[in-house]
Amino acid sequence: MAQTTCSLLALSAASMIIPATLYSILDSSDQHGKTESILWHSRGTAIMLLILYALYLCFQLRTHKNLFSEGSGGTSSLDEGGDDPESVMNPWSAAAVLVAVTVVISFCADYLVGSIDSIAKDAHTSKSFIGLILIPIVGNAAEHATACVMAVRNKMDLATGVAIGSSIQIALLVTPLLVVLGWAINVPMGLNFNIFETVIFAVSVLVVAATVQDGKTNYLEGAMLVGLYIIIALTFWAIPTGVLGKVTG
DSSP: OOHHHHHHHHHHHHHHHHHHHHHHHHHTTTTHHHHHHHHHHHHHHHHHHHHHHHHHHHIIIIIGGGGSSTTTTTTOOTTTTTOOOOOOOOOOHHHHHHHHHHHHHHHHHHHHHHTTTHHHHHHOOOOIIIIIIHHHHHHHHHHHHHHHHHTTTTTTTHHHHHHHHHHHHIIIIHHHHHHHHHHTTTTOOOOOOHHHHHHHHHHHHHHHHHTTTTTTHHHHHHHHHHHHHHHHHHHHHHSSSTTTTOOOO
């Protein structure tokens, strides 16, 4: 599981580094042609990422699901204390709840994003810090709590899966899906992010992959990851609003 996770993290980093590198070497005198090249590259990359994510789901849920089962034996979904299994919702009820929650979250997200300007102005904080540090912390609070609970129970595979699985889902599913949807509705969206943000993402992937690749962890490795996150947060705190510019592509 750890090796698969590291490979997917490396793939997600490559999907951002390659477009940024391509954009930097294209002829800057032909801005329209440069933008079109990045768009076509991003759309092709997005389709490939979606295919790879579908294969990953098949790998995880069907052909090699034993590798992702809890514990080395992967035979039980019960707690160590032998508690009764939790009740499971039927698919239709789960789908209805998912749709309802998605609608509510969409309104909340729209209100939250619309409040960034006023919050940044009142708090004298850069939009980059709010958008890349504060909002992800709040938005992923439930996942953070779940990962911590699993880690306390010494279920490190589950804790790692929760912590890193969301990043893989954003990089290999949500981002390329938005590119394809933008293509469908004639809204140009690419994978060419700001070079500074791309470097930050690549460094984060490198450190996380080096930490989890052996499938083991300790408090020192955890402290290093927290330290890196604080360094990144301080970096975005120090960047004034507008310095990073808009995402191009």
